[in-house]
Amino acid sequence: QKEVEQNSGPLSVPEGAIASLNCTYSDRVSQSFFWYRQYSGKSPELIMSIYSNGDKEDGRFTAQLNKASQYVSLLIRDSQPSDSATYLCAVNTGNQFYFGTGTSLTVIP
Amino acid sequence: DGGITQSPKYLFRKEGQNVTLSCEQNLNHDAMYWYRQDPGQGLRLIYYSQIVNDFQKGDIAEGYSVSREKKESFPLTVTSAQKNPTAFYLCASSISLGTEKLFFGSGTQLSVL
Numbered sequence: 001q002k003e004v005e006q007n008s009g010p011l012s013v014p015e016g017a018i019a020s021l022n023c024t025y026s027d028r029v030s031q032s033f034f035w036y037r038q039y040s041g042k043s044p045e046l047i048m049s050i051y052s053n054g055d056k057e058d059g060r061f062t063a064q065l066n067k068a069s070q071y072v073s074l075l076i077r078d079s080q081p082s083d084s085a086t087y088l089c090a091v092n093t094g095n096q097f098y099f100g101t102g103t104s105l106t107v108i109p
Numbered sequence: 110d111g112g113i114t115q116s117p118k119y120l121f122r123k124e125g126q127n128v129t130l131s132c133e134q135n136l137n138h139d140a141m142y143w144y145r146q147d148p149g150q151g152l153r154l155i156y157y158s159q160i161v162n163d164f165q166k167g168d169i170a171e172g173y174s175v176s177r178e179k180k181e182s183f184p185l186t187v188t189s190a191q192k193n194p195t196a197f198y199l200c201a202s203s204i205s206l207g208t209e210k211l212f213f214g215s216g217t218q219l220s221v222l
Binding site (some may be wrong): 004008034041042043044045046049088090095096097099100101102 | 142144149150151152153154157197199206210211213214215216
């Protein structure tokens, strides 16, 4: 079983819609959770981090964490074409980061 | 500005050749990491180091070697033993091992001639 699993997509949403990205993890001792955005040929950039159960909002982005279900999600409101990228879920177990394979998102103008 | 510098951006390897990827950071971070990314795949950990003169194998260390002689520098050598080296290589750092944020360099695309 992979440490971190994501639906690889591709996920397509119209401009202005809400994009919902999901991630599950297997290690219950995982302590912190991250979403990175990666454009083709570029390095990942951190867009959200979350450490406790519940929601965390930052602009158009909302991260949701449910440790009991070992589930973390990212909502992107008012999606823009510039949001088209691959989104990587990452989990920190305390001494190592584990990454999912990423979900490819396309926002259609 | 502080950050992580990787070089070169593109690198070509001939069969049987060792090549070295450079990674330098001026963030004063203790921990540094090397990841490999294949098309459509997530990041896989090759090696990591939490302090100078110490490093540990990650999940896919075979065919690679590293050194950590200075806090700022963590070069990765792709040896001839790595039979499928074509990939995007990312160097990253964090304040210490297991702390929250990873900062990434811009990456090196390695291809085989």
